Amino acid sequence: MAERAVRIALVFPALLGTYGDGGNASVLAQRLRWRGHDAEVVDVAVDAPVPDQADLYVLGGGEDTAQTLAVSRLSDGTLARAAAAGKPVFAVCAGFQILGETFLDGRGDVHPGLGIIDCRTDRLDGPRAVGELLVSSPVGLLTGYENHGGRTVLGPAAAPLGRVGAGIGNGDGSVDGAMQGSVVATYLHGPALARNPALADHLLTAVVGELAPIDDREEEELRRERFAAIRKANRAPWRRQWRPSARSS
Ligand code: GLN
Numbered sequence: 001m002a003e004r005a006v007r008i009a010l011v012f013p014a015l016l017g018t019y020g021d022g023g024n025a026s027v028l029a030q031r032l033r034w035r036g037h038d039a040e041v042v043d044v045a046v047d048a049p050v051p052d053q054a055d056l057y058v059l060g061g062g063e064d065t066a067q068t069l070a071v072s073r074l075s076d077g078t079l080a081r082a083a084a085a086g087k088p089v090f091a092v093c094a095g096f097q098i099l100g101e102t103f104l105d106g107r108g109d110v111h112p113g114l115g116i117i118d119c120r121t122d123r124l125d126g127p128r129a130v131g132e133l134l135v136s137s138p139v140g141l142l143t144g145y146e147n148h149g150g151r152t153v154l155g156p157a158a159a160p161l162g163r164v165g166a167g168i169g170n171g172d173g174s175v176d177g178a179m180q181g182s183v184v185a186t187y188l189h190g191p192a193l194a195r196n197p198a199l200a201d202h203l204l205t206a207v208v209g210e211l212a213p214i215d216d217r218e219e220e221e222l223r224r225e226r227f228a229a230i231r232k233a234n235r236a237p238w239r240r241q242w243r244p245s246a247r248s249s
Pocket residue numbers: 019060061062063064067092093094095147148149150151
């Protein structure tokens with residue numbers, strides 16, 4: 001019998017698609033296909049329920065109003081059940097914020113999130129965080145760009161995805177993102193999984209098990225180019241804090 005296609009649910013691309021994060025779902029599907037697996041991306045429409053039967057869930061970034069509308073359509077518990085069942089959920093920026101306990105919109109109103117990640121989001125003290133973001137994570141260096149006004153503080157049940165080498169990340173330039181069970185969240189756009197194939201494979205391994213290596217030379221070239229751009233931009237706290245070439249710390 002043929003193996004069933006791996007189903008990747010892309011949650012509300014019309015609301016959470018402002019920053020091109022829908023590409024994360026395409027990357028996950030393509031990396032499966034390159035290895036001979038069947039894969040299907042299910043775009044979930046705003047007026048449709050998030051499917052219970054997906055194997056993996058992807059949420060992207062969006063504007064304050066769009067993310068508030070998105071969270072109001074996600075209260076049926078599907079994502080919480082998926083996370084409790086150990087299915088990977090990958091969320092970026094607004095997607096990250098709505099998986100937390102609460103988030104603040106641009107007007108200062110507090111909104112309840114889905115409570116899947118132990119974190120709370122308010123607003124950055126300084127200007128909006130915009131620019132390249134470099135993160136040292138358990139799957140290696142991650143590159144992407146950030147564009148957010150929110151500041152996210154993690155509670156004890158959530159671990160950061162990694163340490164920030166350049167940029168702001170969750171809010172003070174020390175850490176970015178969250179990992180809690182099978183849920184991985186970050187402020188990295190890019191799309192993050194196009195720039196960071198190791199992170200894509202980390203999510204896929206939880207679904208299909210060990211993955212055969214594939215030719216990532218083009219992705220590696222893109223990464224080298226981006227690391228060089230970050231070095232050139234010399235974005236704080238790059239200088240004072242950390243360099244990717246450093247062996248320790
Ligand atoms: N609206 C949110 C903020 O500004 C999320 C932005 C985003 O998804 N890039 O913090």
